[in-house]
Amino acid sequence: MNEQEQAEGAQTVRITSVEQIRKEKYRYNLFVDGSQDQPFIAVHEDIMIKFRLFKGREIHPEELKEIAEEDTKHRAYALGIQYLGHRPRTHKEMAQYLARKGIDEQAAEQAIARLKQERLVDDADYASRFAASRLRGQAKGRLLLRQELRMRGIAKETAKEATDELDAEEETSIAVRAAIKKWPYIKGEPRERRHKLMGYLLRRGFPGSVVKEAIRQAVRQSETEDEPDMLDN
Structure with missing residues (x-):
């Protein structure tokens, strides 16, 4: 009772x-x-x-x-x-x-x-901090972060506002670093490798325009690093 x-x-x-x-x-x-x-x-x-x-x-x-x-x-x-x-x-x-x-x-x-x-529970503040932290710490793009926020019960509009606040240049820079790091481990012909890298970055939640730029810079850096070997031969 x-x-x-x-x-x-x-x-x-x-x-x-x-x-x-x-x-x-x-x-x-x-x-x-x-x-x-x-x-x-x-x-x-x-x-x-x-x-x-x-x-x-x-x-x-x-x-x-x-x-x-x-x-x-x-x-x-x-x-x-x-x-x-x-x-x-x-x-x-x-x-x-x-x-x-x-x-x-x-x-x-x-x-x-x-x-x-008492502002001890604040979904908007939580969403902003979460998005910034996961972008920098786990190299996740705004689209995936938006999904993760929704899974934590954050309202759709609040999640969108938090991810829209992310610095676009920083997001691109992080995507580029992720692409450069991943590129050497991808096997296959150049076109196939680009396709696989695109899928990898999209799954991490980066927008299409960011993915395109990240792939471009990763491929360019790889080609630049290969040039000394070609000259030595």
């Missing part, structure tokens, strides 16, 4: 003891008359203080419902802060995480709204 069900069917209860939960530093079990062996409800320290949930305090069923709801909201927000400790998160990632933790949808959305208000 959850706290809400308890509240609907219970009479006024009196707290007989309060015990800190060993594995959860800031949470406490509250025991009431008739429930000495099992805790009646567990709450965070902040909720306990807010509602003055100390030994001898009597709790009305309607108040118990409010306490349970406030504790759920508090737990959802605390879990969100903890989840953000590893890296930034999107709205979708946060919602999925809170659902996995057993937080109901309403409490989760309230927590996410608060995190957004």
Whole structure:
């Protein structure tokens, strides 16, 4: 039976003891008359203080419902802060995480709204940082990055705006480096090699015009490097 069900069917209860939960530093079990062996409800320290949930305090069923709801909201927000400790998160990632933790949808959305208000969850900022980082760190073009952002729950327009912000010259430079690095490992006749390189760059999400320029520079550099060998012969 959850706290809400308890509240609907219970009479006024009196707290007989309060015990800190060993594995959860800031949470406490509250025991009431008739429930000495099992805790009646567990709450965070902040909720306990807010509602003055100390030994001898009597709790009305309607108040118990409010306490349970406030504790759920508090737990959802605390879990969100903890989840953000590893890296930034999107709205979708946060919602999925809170659902996995057993937080109901309403409490989760309230927590996410608060995190957004505090700019701790910001899909637009996340998308811009993600796109720039993946372009430079993984040599991925704007088209693939747009797809990856959508997979993370970023809205279509937000994903497009973030990738449109990428510096076109930098993207071309990165594509050229990727093409030059890949070219020596591609086998076949020159035309076949160009076709394979084009497929490789397109799969990495670079636009057609960028791919064309990257191939041109990769082939030109390869031909330039071959010239000394031809002169030696």
